[in-house]
Amino acid sequence: MKKIVFLTFLFSFLLILLTFLNYKIEVIETKIIDTEIINKKLEKDLVFFKSEWEYLNSPENISHLSKKHLHHKPAELIEFQHFIKLLSSERHIDE
Amino acid sequence: MNNILFSKSIEINKKEKKYNKMLLIISFLIGILGLVIIMRLVEVSFPYKNVSMIDKNEINKIDNKNRGMLLDRNNRILASNIYIYNLKAYPKKIKDPLHTINMLSNHISLNDSKVLLKKLKNKEKYEVLIKKNITAPQAKKINNLGIPGVEFVPVIKRFYPHREITSHFVGHVNGNMIGQLGAERTFNNKLHKGENINLGIDIRLQYIVRDELEKASIKYNSKSATAIIADLNSGEILSLVSLPDFNPNRSINPELNSYTNTATLNLYEMGSTFKMFTITAALDLSKVNLETKFDASKSIKIANYEIKDYKPQNRILSTKEIFLNSSNIGSSLIALELGKLKLKNFYEKIGLLNISNINLTEKTKPIVPKKWGKIQTATLSFGHGLSISPIQMIEASSKLFNNNLDYKTQIHKKNKEDKIKKTKFLSENTINALEYLMYENTVNGTARKAHLNGFKIGGKTATGEKAEKGKYDKTKLISSFLSVFPIENPKFISLVLFDEPSLGNERNYREGATGGKTAAPVTAKIYRRIFPILGITKNYNLDPELLVDNKGELNFVSY
Known part of the structure; x- marks a missing residue:
């Protein structure tokens, strides 16, 4: 009799434990799925922002903006005469 | 006689004890079974399991495998996928169509408000497309207004941030995201599997x-x-x-010379x-x-x-x-x-x-x-x-x-x-x-x-x-x-x-x-x-005159 009671108790206990673990696993699984979805969403957002940044940071756009607001010239090799001209025009601006 | 009575009472006591013991065991077992059932009920009825933070429809939308990106030799994006949104309305769910249009027109330009108002008033129509190609920030603003009966449908679009500059080299895709020209066509299978491809071009040189x-x-x-x-x-x-x-971001006419x-x-x-x-x-x-x-x-x-x-x-x-x-x-x-x-x-x-x-x-x-x-x-x-x-x-x-x-x-x-x-x-x-x-x-x-x-x-x-x-x-x-x-x-x-x-x-x-x-x-x-x-350097033996030592003081910009 004692054995039956003990086995029933053990079986019930294991069943409870299993149920509890099962529940915990499902909670964690749900959390993982949610996190994966959030992660994918964030990845998509990141691609969007990267693409937006690529557009804003494109050589064409920077060239356009620097011409419009800073009056900068693109870097290139220059001849000595042009260099002197540049220096004189710089002085002119300073004055 | 007394002895007989005594022994009978002892027997009864024993039977009672045995009966009590059985009762205790049965109640214990019932108690445990009850506990198991309660645990199961708790598990089934616990709100966390069924109410996920994210709508199930969202999962389907996001789970679609995306076309891989095309990158230049320095990992700069040449072609990527962005979400744009189509704004749809469901006339049956809209109580005040005029108010809806007024609210929307404060945030987006609507082509023909009168025609749209007519469509929204027609309760027999299941859905009405209000506007295509709305960007994510705009969509977020409108969504925050909480207008009933309107919904955003996300659509994936191929985006080419460098527009004309890389057009012939990178190419473009059709409406079904299949490469039609350039690298998009050459690497269509790999891109379709979600692989990113690094191309040989340098966007700065291009x-x-x-x-x-x-x-x-x-x-x-x-x-x-x-x-x-x-x-x-x-x-x-x-x-x-x-x-x-x-x-390539716009609709393309393959018959034009510019397509060659x-x-x-x-x-x-x-x-x-x-x-x-x-x-x-x-x-x-x-x-x-x-x-x-x-x-x-x-x-x-x-x-x-x-x-x-x-x-x-x-x-x-x-x-x-x-x-x-x-x-x-x-x-x-x-x-x-x-x-x-x-x-x-x-x-x-x-x-x-x-x-x-x-x-x-x-x-x-x-x-x-x-x-x-x-x-x-x-x-x-x-x-x-x-x-x-x-x-x-x-x-x-x-x-x-x-x-x-x-x-x-x-x-x-x-x-x-x-x-x-x-x-x-x-x-x-x-x-x-x-x-x-x-x-x-x-x-x-x-x-x-x-x-x-x-x-x-x-x-x-x-x-x-x-x-x-x-x-x-x-x-x-x-x-x-x-x-x-x-x-x-x-x-x-x-x-x-x-x-x-x-x-x-x-x-x-x-x-x-x-x-x-x-x-x-x-x-x-x-x-x-x-x-x-x-990184092609100048040979000063060939031209000793050119010296740009104080280049940093000049207004140069490199891009």
Whole structure:
């Protein structure tokens, strides 16, 4: 009799434990799925922002903006005469 | 009697105890079973399990595998996927259509409010499309208004941040996200699986090349223009521009000229750059050397054809002078000395008679003469009678300067582990002579306008006439310049080509728009801007005058 009671108790206990673990696993699984979805969403957002940044940071756009607001010239090799001209025009601006 | 009674009471007590024990066990078991059932009920009814933080529909929307990105050689985005939103309304759920339209019009422009109001009032309609292509920030703002009966439907769209600049190289996809042109088509399967692909181009170079080519194309009023820069060792295309071009973010009409990749599809009789091949073949396969003399004092007549020079020298010329003066007569004499079979085999070997190896699907077979006689040998020596695409010119020339018959151009970036196969086919002396001729041509020859102080560039100009109705038209030129740099240790090769350029508005000006006057100076302009990026350093022994020590104090910008 004692054995039956003990086995029933053990079986019930294991069943409870299993149920509890099962529940915990499902909670964690749900959390993982949610996190994966959030992660994918964030990845998509990141691609969007990267693409937006690529557009804003494109050589064409920077060239356009620097011409419009800073009056900068693109870097290139220059001849000595042009260099002197540049220096004189710089002085002119300073004055 | 008492004893009997006592023993009976003991028996009853025992039975009671046993009964109590059984009752206890049964109640214990029922209790445990009850607990198990309660636990199950708790598990089933617990709210967390069924109410996820995210709507299940969202999962389906996001789980669709996205097309991979196209990146340049420095991982800059050339093509990516972005979510745009279509705004839809469900008339049955809308209580006040006018108020809905008023709220929406504060944030987005609505095409025809009256028609839309009519549609929203019609409760029999299931859904109404209000506006397409709304960006995420706009959609978020409108969503926050909480207007009942309107919903955003996300749609994935291919986005090309560099628009026209990379159009022919990167290509585009159709509405079903299937590659239709350029790299999008070549790598369609890989991209479809979600793989990212690194292409060989450098967006900084691509921008500069397109910028200079576009300016020049407007200046020379050319029909189309092409520029290619390739790595001589790996075969990677660093820049490929074909003008006119198109914006792949917009709807595309394939029937327009701008849709044609002139670098790989258009066929031209290139002209004098072929002298480079003829002389190389002669130096390598016959007794001709740089000092061998040829009589270019008068034109040559073969059958009914007369071969003349653009700028006649009317004297005996050495091989070197033939190259520097770009003499058609001299080149023809060299080819005839070499023989038609050797010349044909050499052209075949370097791929001039076959389709290009580039891994782009849009390419054309060259137009090769059906008969190869004496006259063809002479005219083909200076690039008349054989039509090839600009990319073939790059491939054939690269085989010479890299001394590698296995050279292949490719649009993707090579992996570091990939081994480069090399089959040499020219002697060292031939290569040295060729490099010397190319350099001399930029200093003393027809390509002087491409010369840059302090840099050793080698190049050959070419001016071909277009054939129309069996005759060559002097006013319709194909002007190009092929160059290699740095010439003492060639690393890069470039070709700039203009289709029907003009030096002015009058028809006569078209005759003078040679490769030396159009393509060569444009190449120099491009080099001025790309050399700092490519790390090509100035040789101060060649030009000690140029010193830009305090460059930092000037308003320069690098991009």
